[in-house]
Amino acid sequence: MAQxxxxxxxxVAGWAARDSAGEIAPYTFKRRENGDTDVTIEILYCGICHTxxxxxxxxxxxxxxxxxxxxxxxxxxxxxxxxxxxxKVGDRAGIGCLAASCLECDFCKSSQExxxxxxxxxxxxxxxxxxxxxxxxxxxxxxxxxxxxHVPESLPMDAxxxxxxxxxxxxxxxxxxxxxESPKKNIGVVGLGGLGHVAVKFGKAFGHHVTVISTSPSKExxxxxRLGADDFIVSSNPKQMxxxxxxxxxxxxxxxxxxxxxxxxxxxxxxxTLVIVGASSKPLELPSFPLIFGxxxxxxxxxxxxxxxxxxxxxxxxxxxxxxxxxxxxxxxxEALGRLARNDVKYRFVIDIGGNSSSL
Ligand code: NAP
Ligand code: ZN
Numbered sequence: 001m002a003q004x005x006x007x008x009x010x011x012v013a014g015w016a017a018r019d020s021a022g023e024i025a026p027y028t029f030k031r032r033e034n035g036d037t038d039v040t041i042e043i044l045y046c047g048i049c050h051t052x053x054x055x056x057x058x059x060x061x062x063x064x065x066x067x068x069x070x071x072x073x074x075x076x077x078x079x080x081x082x083x084x085x086x087x088k089v090g091d092r093a094g095i096g097c098l099a100a101s102c103l104e105c106d107f108c109k110s111s112q113e114x115x116x117x118x119x120x121x122x123x124x125x126x127x128x129x130x131x132x133x134x135x136x137x138x139x140x141x142x143x144x145x146x147x148x149x150h151v152p153e154s155l156p157m158d159a160x161x162x163x164x165x166x167x168x169x170x171x172x173x174x175x176x177x178x179x180x181e182s183p184k185k186n187i188g189v190v191g192l193g194g195l196g197h198v199a200v201k202f203g204k205a206f207g208h209h210v211t212v213i214s215t216s217p218s219k220e221x222x223x224x225x226r227l228g229a230d231d232f233i234v235s236s237n238p239k240q241m242x243x244x245x246x247x248x249x250x251x252x253x254x255x256x257x258x259x260x261x262x263x264x265x266x267x268x269x270x271x272x273t274l275v276i277v278g279a280s281s282k283p284l285e286l287p288s289f290p291l292i293f294g295x296x297x298x299x300x301x302x303x304x305x306x307x308x309x310x311x312x313x314x315x316x317x318x319x320x321x322x323x324x325x326x327x328x329x330x331x332x333x334x335e336a337l338g339r340l341a342r343n344d345v346k347y348r349f350v351i352d353i354g355g356n357s358s359s360l
């Protein structure tokens with residue numbers, strides 16, 4: 001669908017998928033002029049989240065083509081509208097998944113914009129002016145300042161980019177369950193990908209005992225040596241799963257595909273909580289026995305609010321937490337998406353939109 005909104009006059013170079021084959025190709029499109037509450041950001045880096053892969057392939061049946069993905073954006077502010085507070089030209093800025101919300105409901109007022117029922121996303125959403133939103137696989141973006149955060153000076157712009165989605169998505173459930181700088185608990189992380197590896201880093205930074213539950217035995221050594229995981233359970237190994245029963249207080253499930261929750265629930269202690277943030281397009285199997293015999297809870301969660309996002313960025317600055325990334329050129333996005341689909345990335349691809357990485 002072409003944009004016809006009158007003030008969409010700025011021509012931007014980007015990369016889009018045209019159909020559910022999900023092939024990404026250069027795409028030139030229009031963005032709105034910088035409004036009173038907008039900032040314009042020259043994009044330097046954009047992470048490739050598994051959500052981008054779901055969306056370009058229309059896994060969830062909601063994609064509006066052409067789609068310009070990307071919601072792990074870092075860049076430099078080049079313009080500020082006259083009603084913008086707290087940002088100035090030259091600031092290092094980050095944009096995650098949120099583009100708009102009603103700003104009036106209880107969720108918006110308590111900075112849980114991510115649960116506003118009028119929430120619109122950074123891409124494949126409908127902005128206040130009726131235009132379709134286009135994401136960070138592009139050179140420049142115009143965003144309402146209320147959905148923008150500061151990137152601390154101590155964080156590199158490339159390795160910080162995935163914090164804007166992967167980071168806040170795993171941070172918020174930890175915060176909601178009082179696991180930030182709290183007494184030591186036993187935490188499990190299911191799926192060691194983009195979200196999972198940040199969850200392990202947060203768990204360790206906040207002083208917990210962290211167990212990775214993975215389908216990939218090849219990830220064990222690095223998970224322990226590099227990310228600091230204390231234990232590693234291969235989910236297809238019945239002996240390891242048996243040994244792990246009733247050991248964990250809290251589990252974050254970041255798996256992108258269909259899988260059974262029963263064996264994962266068995267790893268929780270009585271009263272333990274499983275939070276699902278992975279977004280499988282198929283319904284997950286949830287057997288009743290591990291729930292009722294363990295008085296266990298299963299919950300979900302989507303990203304985090306804007307205050308939480310800034311808090312998470314600041315904590316990452318303080319603890320020096322960044323993502324483990326592989327930087328790719330825009331020309332290599334398709335190859336990166338293919339490798340992501342094959343579970344072949346440690347642990348996040350980041351696109352060098354600004355052409356600043358000397359290693360490429
Ligand atoms: P990712 O980098 O591909 O990581 C997913 C991990 O899941 C893989 O590394 C793999 O870990 C595991 N996995 C993959 N296929 C599996 C299977 N068939 N069975 C069991 N485990 C499997 O993806 P991501 O970017 O972290 O995103 C993960 C999911 O979260 C996606 O569905 C994404 O859309 C969703 N997401 C949700 C939110 C939210 O707000 N709730 C935000 C961002 C992303 P192992 O090799 O260790 O098994
Ligand atoms: Zn994401």
